[in-house]
Amino acid sequence: MVHRVIVWGTGFVGNAVLRILLDHPAYEVAGVIVHDPAKEGRDVGELVGGPPVGLRASRDAVRVLAGPADAVAYFGPSALHAATNLENLAAALRAGKNVVETTMGAFQNPKRAPEALRRPIEEACAEGGVSLFSGGIDPGFGNDLLPLTVLGVCGRVDSIRTTEFLDAGTYPDQASLQSLGLQTPLDEAALLDSPGLMTGVWGGPLYMIAEALGVDVEETRELYRRWPAPEPIEFPLGRVEKGCAAAQRIELQGIVRGEPRIVIDHVHRLVPEAAPDWPRPASHPAHANRVEVRGSPNLVQETVIADEHTADGNAGGCLATGMRAVNAIPFVCDAQPGIVSTLDLPLIAGRGGMG
Numbered sequence: 001m002v003h004r005v006i007v008w009g010t011g012f013v014g015n016a017v018l019r020i021l022l023d024h025p026a027y028e029v030a031g032v033i034v035h036d037p038a039k040e041g042r043d044v045g046e047l048v049g050g051p052p053v054g055l056r057a058s059r060d061a062v063r064v065l066a067g068p069a070d071a072v073a074y075f076g077p078s079a080l081h082a083a084t085n086l087e088n089l090a091a092a093l094r095a096g097k098n099v100v101e102t103t104m105g106a107f108q109n110p111k112r113a114p115e116a117l118r119r120p121i122e123e124a125c126a127e128g129g130v131s132l133f134s135g136g137i138d139p140g141f142g143n144d145l146l147p148l149t150v151l152g153v154c155g156r157v158d159s160i161r162t163t164e165f166l167d168a169g170t171y172p173d174q175a176s177l178q179s180l181g182l183q184t185p186l187d188e189a190a191l192l193d194s195p196g197l198m199t200g201v202w203g204g205p206l207y208m209i210a211e212a213l214g215v216d217v218e219e220t221r222e223l224y225r226r227w228p229a230p231e232p233i234e235f236p237l238g239r240v241e242k243g244c245a246a247a248q249r250i251e252l253q254g255i256v257r258g259e260p261r262i263v264i265d266h267v268h269r270l271v272p273e274a275a276p277d278w279p280r281p282a283s284h285p286a287h288a289n290r291v292e293v294r295g296s297p298n299l300v301q302e303t304v305i306a307d308e309h310t311a312d313g314n315a316g317g318c319l320a321t322g323m324r325a326v327n328a329i330p331f332v333c334d335a336q337p338g339i340v341s342t343l344d345l346p347l348i349a350g351r352g353g354m355g
Contacts, residue, residue: 003329004030004069006097008088010039010047010057012172013102014075016315017322019048021073026352027326030069032057061088065095071329074101075322078176079201086120089132093124098333099132100325107134108144109204110339111211122338131335133345135325137317138164142289143205143264144342145324146303148212156296157213161263162205163279167286168247168268169235171314182248182268183240186228190245198222198252202264206254208343215256223251227275235270247275287313323350 005027007018021027022045032044034057045053058064065072072092076085085103092099106113107121125132135141143162151157168177177183181190192198199206199220210217226245233240240246247269254262267278272285281288284304293299307315327350332340 001330002026002028003071003333004028005326005329006031006033006064006067006069006072006092007075008033008061008072008092009075009077010034011075011077012318013322014073015048016319017073017075017326018044019050020319020323021326022048022050022053024352025355027329029053029055031055031064031067033061033064034059061091065092065097069097070333071098071100073322073326073329074099074103076101076103078173079104079106080176080179082117086117090120090124093121093128093130093132096128096130098130098329100328100332101132101134102136102140102321102325104134105136105139105201105204107132107339108136108139109208109341111341112204112207113339114200118339125337125339129337131332131337132339133325133328133332133341134339135321135328135342137289137321137324138266139202139205140321141324141342142303143202144208146289146301147205147209147291147293148342150291150293150299150301151209151212154293154295154297154299157293158295159259159261159263159293160209161265161290161292163265163267163290163292165279165281165284165286165288165290166266166268167272167313169237169270169286170312171237172318174237177268180248180250181224181226182245182270183238184226185244186226187243190224190226192224192248192250195222198224198250202250202252206252206262206264208341209262210254210256212343213262215261217254217256217262218258219255221253221255221260223249223253225249225251227278229274233271233274240270246270247278249275249278284313287317327351327353
């Protein structure tokens with residue numbers, strides 16, 4: 001069965017996914033919704049750097065959503081624009097379209113989503129008789145699917161840690177990293193210094209792992225650290241001044257039986273030499289997702305994602321972010337109306353990927 005998909009948003013992730021879907025045997029692009037007026041009316045093939053395909057991008061979401069489609073793949077702005085994302089997601093659901101999305105990490109674990117966010121989406125799902133799945137890489141498969149999968153080969157688990165190592169110097173959305181605290185002076189408070197914020201963003205996968213293991217998290221501890229540049233540093237997409245953060249570490253600890261046993265960690269460096277004393281990947285200079293289990297057996301899994309043409313980790317990661325969501329579409333379409341999570345879905349192998 002070919003699933004008809006509306007792609008909503010053609011930024012870094014949406015553009016990468018759209019380029020794949022135009023030639024994918026398991027999906028048909030039924031429409032493309034854009035925000036930028038410069039993209040209005042453009043052939044979507046040319047929009048992604050290919051030949052024309054006879055389908056034009058549109059800013060008229062109402063019209064596109066009224067057309068026949070099985071699902072919407074939503075790649076909107078970051079979660080900092082929650083109100084816009086909620087409005088768009090609800091509109092797609094009320095139009096009777098199943099939705100997969102990568103922007104609102106709060107829905108990755110619907111049991112942990114704040115009621116103010118969850119309720120309007122659940123109501124829209126019920127009205128449209130459809131489902132929503134929130135995926136991506138982080139929060140996403142880097143700290144739910146990958147750790148949940150390797151836990152299935154463990155006999156005893158004393159602790160588990162997932163770590164995102166990010167080559168922040170080439171990351172396309174520099175504004176998001178800056179909003180968290182990277183490149184900012186260390187004597188100024190960063191967004192991630194706000195109590196509860198880290199738990200709100202990454203508590204979903206942490207509590208999902210706990211649920212899968214059958215343990216209770218007594219509390220979460222939030223540790224945010226920045227490494228100051230000892231002198232001005234040029235990096236591929238900019239410059240960080242002396243005393244400003246050239247690296248950041250975002251560590252959310254889940255306390256089980258008095259100890260930090262479930263940890264969601266991140267190490268973001270603008271240049272590989274930054275923060276030399278912090279952990280770094282074993283299989284790539286700057287970019288990887290690692291899962292470490294201490295127990296019986298001990299286990300370390302490191303995943304490196306890279307673009308097929310340039311080997312760039314961020315470009316490869318953007319595509320993987322979107323395809324995790326897109327490949328879930330057949331199963332989301334078959335689900336009962338509501339918000340579904342990784343724990344609700346079967347193993348997804350990416351049907352049609354070999355042509």
